[in-house]
Structures are given as C-alpha cells and as structure tokens.
Amino acid sequence: MLQGYPVGYFTPTYKDLYEVWQSMKYILKPVTRSINESVKQITLLTSGKIDFWSMEDPDSGRGRKYKRAIVDECEKSGKFETAWNQTIRPTLADFEGDAWFFSTPQFGKTYFKKLFENEKKFADWASFRYTTYDNPYIKKSEVDAAKAQLDDLVFRCEYMAEDVDLTHKPFAYAFVESKTVKEVTFMPQYPVMLSFDFNIDPITCLAAQDEYGNINVLNEFRLSNSNIYELCDVIKAKYPTAVFSVTGDATGRASNAMTIGNLNYYKVIKEKLWLADSQIKTPSVNPAVSDSRVLLNSILQNFPLNIDPSCTYLIEDLKYVEVNDLNEIDKSKDKHRSHLLDCLRYLLSTHYSHLIYDFANLPE
Numbered sequence: 001m002l003q004g005y006p007v008g009y010f011t012p013t014y015k016d017l018y019e020v021w022q023s024m025k026y027i028l029k030p031v032t033r034s035i036n037e038s039v040k041q042i043t044l045l046t047s048g049k050i051d052f053w054s055m056e057d058p059d060s061g062r063g064r065k066y067k068r069a070i071v072d073e074c075e076k077s078g079k080f081e082t083a084w085n086q087t088i089r090p091t092l093a094d095f096e097g098d099a100w101f102f103s104t105p106q107f108g109k110t111y112f113k114k115l116f117e118n119e120k121k122f123a124d125w126a127s128f129r130y131t132t133y134d135n136p137y138i139k140k141s142e143v144d145a146a147k148a149q150l151d152d153l154v155f156r157c158e159y160m161a162e163d164v165d166l167t168h169k170p171f172a173y174a175f176v177e178s179k180t181v182k183e184v185t186f187m188p189q190y191p192v193m194l195s196f197d198f199n200i201d202p203i204t205c206l207a208a209q210d211e212y213g214n215i216n217v218l219n220e221f222r223l224s225n226s227n228i229y230e231l232c233d234v235i236k237a238k239y240p241t242a243v244f245s246v247t248g249d250a251t252g253r254a255s256n257a258m259t260i261g262n263l264n265y266y267k268v269i270k271e272k273l274w275l276a277d278s279q280i281k282t283p284s285v286n287p288a289v290s291d292s293r294v295l296l297n298s299i300l301q302n303f304p305l306n307i308d309p310s311c312t313y314l315i316e317d318l319k320y321v322e323v324n325d326l327n328e329i330d331k332s333k334d335k336h337r338s339h340l341l342d343c344l345r346y347l348l349s350t351h352y353s354h355l356i357y358d359f360a361n362l363p364e
Contacts (some may be wrong), residue, residue: 001048002031005067008091012053013075020050020072058083065094074112076104081111105161113163132159171293171341172310172318173360174300181315184209184216186309192218192239196231196248196349197339198265203231205248206343207239207316214304215352218341220311228265234270245279247350248343250286272337287349289328295348295355303355317341 001007003013011017025032025263028050053060055071058079069088075081084099092099103112118125131285134141147155156162186192188211197204205221219238223231241251253264266280287295299305307314321338323329 001028001044002046002052003067004046004048005095005097006048006051006065008053008061008064008066008069008088009050010053010055010061010069010071010083012054012073012080012089013056016073016076017052017054024050055083057080059087061091062087064091065301066091067095067097069097069099071099071101072103074101074115075106075110076103084111084115093216105157107318108227125195129161131161145223170319170321171321172296172300174192174297175318176300177315177319180300180305180318181307181309182308184218185209186218186239187241188241191245192242193347193351194235194246194248195245195343195350196228196246196250196252196265196269197342197346198228198249201225201226202339203338204313204343205235205349206311206340208347209234210351214306215299215348217305217307217311217314217344219308220343222313222340228268229272236273243279244273244275245281245283246273246275247283248346250283253282253284283346283350287345287353289323289345292349293323295353296330296345299348299352299355303352311340313326314340314344317344320355 009017009020011020017040024042025035027044028044031044031046033045035041036043042047043049051061051064055077056079060083069092070132071080071084071088077083082180088099091097096130101112101115105113115125116127119127129280133140144157146159151195152159157164187209189212193208193210195208202222202224203226204223206218207218207219207221208215212215221231221234221238223234246266246269254264269275270280272278309315315338317338321329321341333363
C-alpha cells in the first residue's frame with residue numbers, strides 16, 4: 001500500500017473483519033487520505049488502498065485488482081475454496097500479485113491443508129507453521145496449562161498446529177504416514193500383485209510387489225466413468241513386461257453385463273493381461289471388514305508395508321476412512337472414498353493373512 005498498490009483483505013464473516021478494520025484505521029491514520037466506512041476501504045496518501053471483504057459471499061472482490069491478497073482464518077470459512085479459486089486468485093493477475101493464507105488448522109482433510117502442501121508442487125509457494133508457544137504475547141505457562149487440561153488431539157490441533165484427524169473410528173488406526181509413505185521402486189525381477197475393486201465410478205486397482213518380506217505398494221489406478229478393458233490397457237502400458245498375480249473383489253467372479261459377452265471381470269482380466277489360471281487368486285467371498293481391519297493394522301504396526309507417495313487416494317483412505325457402529329466401512333460420508341482401501345484389504349487378505357497368526361505366535 002505504501003508503494004501505491006491495492007490490497008484485499010478477506011475474512012470468513014463480516015463480524016470477523018470488524019476488529020481488524022478498527023485496528024487498521026488507527027494504525028494507518030498518519031498516512032491515510034480517506035476512509036470509506038460503507039464499503040470498508042482505506043486509501044493512503046500514496047494512492048495505495050486496502051479493501052475489506054467477507055467471504056460469506058464468495059463473489060466479494062470479484063473484478064478488483066490487487067497486488068496482495070490476505071485471507072485470514074481460512075478454516076472458518078465454508079466458502080474459502082470457492083472464493084479463492086473463482087474470485088480472489090483472478091484479482092492477482094493484473095499486478096502479478098501474491099497471497100497470504102492464515103489459519104489454525106481444523107481436523108481432517110481441508111482445502112487450507114491442501115494449499116499448505118502446494119510448496120511441494122510449485123516453486124512459488126511456501127508454507128510456515130507456528131505453535132502457540134511461538135506467540136510472544138502468550139505465556140508458556142498458559143499453553144502448558146491448556147496441554148494438561150485438553151484432549152491430546154485437540155491440543156495438538158489448536159495449539160501445536162498439527163495436521164490431526166478426529167475420526168470417530170478410523171479404519172487404519174495404526175497408520176502413521178511418516179512411517180509408511182515412502183518412495184518405492186518397481187523391480188522387474190519380482191511379480192506384480194494386482195488387486196481390483198470393481199465399480200463403475202471409479203474402477204480401481206493397486207499394484208504391489210513383495211521384496212523379501214517388504215510389501216511395496218507401487219501404484220494406484222483409479223479411472224472414472226471407465227471399464228475393466230480400459231483399466232487393463234492402462235496397467236499393461238505401465239508394466240508391459242511384468243508377471244502378474246491377480247486378486248480383488250469376489251463379486252468380479254459373477255457374470256457382468258458391463259463386459260462384452262457377459263463375461264465375469266476376471267475372465268476379461270485373464271484375456272487382457274495374458275494370464276494363466278494359476279495367476280488369478282480370487283476369493284469365493286470378500287473378507288469380513290472386521291478381519292481385514294485387524295490384519296491391516298497388525299501389518300502396519302509389526303511388518304514393513306511401504307506405500308509410494310504417488311498413491312494419493314490410498315493414503316487419503318488410510319487417513320480418513322472410518323468404520324460405523326456395526327464395524328463396517330462407513331461409505332456415507334464420501335461415496336468416492338474407500339475403493340483403494342478395499343483394493344488393499346483384498347491384497348493383504350489374499351497374500352498376507354498368515355502374518356497375523358505368525359505375529360500372534362512369536363515368542364515373548
């Protein structure tokens with residue numbers, strides 16, 4: 001603003017911006033030319049100005065031009081994603097401006113957290129994390145008192161700014177991203193284990209290898225509005241020389257009208273991937289959710305399971321999929337979620353169900 005540029009300041013609600021508006025009028029008073037109370041705009045002697053907007057209407061600020069946009073308390077706004085993509089981001093184009101996003105994180109997967117990860121994807125993004133201990137205006141003893149009184153997950157989220165999730169009953173309760181997610185490499189000398197989940201939208205598959213007892217999940221395939229023929233073509237293109245072992249959803253054994261000639265899915269896979277009968281290991285029924293949940297978490301805690309970072313949908317499933325009171329996967333929250341988790345359940349149940357028994361029988 002001192003350099004003559006316009007700035008936009010965005011808050012979740014009109015009430016949120018009021019205190020900042022009052023403070024800014026006082027702070028900028030020595031260099032202020034005019035103040036417009038009705039439109040919440042301050043113009044400086046340099047002709048720079050600042051506009052205050054509420055994201056209650058995500059179109060607020062549309063058509064303006066800003067050198068900098070400041071978006072405060074992002075997580076409080078249910079319309080933040082829409083406001084940023086459709087309104088705020090376009091206001092920065094004329095001046096090649098920048099944006100700052102501020103917020104205490106909320107629980108679970110949020111758009112603010114997605115933007116926080118953009119520094120890993122784009123060179124012109126950066127992220128910063130500070131705890132309440134870093135706040136020079138709050139005594140350390142006050143933070144310590146809160147830590148002693150609050151639930152650990154709440155404290156870690158609200159005071160330590162950690163990415164935590166308060167799922168009621170997480171399916172993969174033993175999943176630790178920093179331990180399990182790591183780059184893995186395809187090794188052509190080992191077979192590739194494929195595990196399919198048959199849905200119209202999406203149809204999915206996981207590719208994994210066993211490297212001397214290390215379970216390495218190499219890749220996830222997730223096609224929307226597609227079919228088993230196209231999925232097999234994608235897999236062949238990815239691993240043209242691999243030897244495959246196939247398992248997956250037991251319902252794929254039934255004849256299906258979605259296939260040519262009313263074949264079952266596994267017959268299509270056999271033909272498309274040029275497999276022998278011995279390479280297809282399909283269960284007669286799908287594993288019980290409760291059994292596969294115990295198996296997965298036992299493996300996560302006690303055996304080397306490595307998942308490549310490219311498997312983003314699987315990683316999200318492991319972080320966010322829950323079970324309901326009947327101990328079934330709760331698909332009501334997001335019908336597009338849990339399909340890659342199903343692929344992993346089928347894979348582990350077919351090839352590694354013995355591990356839970358092996359672990360139970362280890363000597364003390």
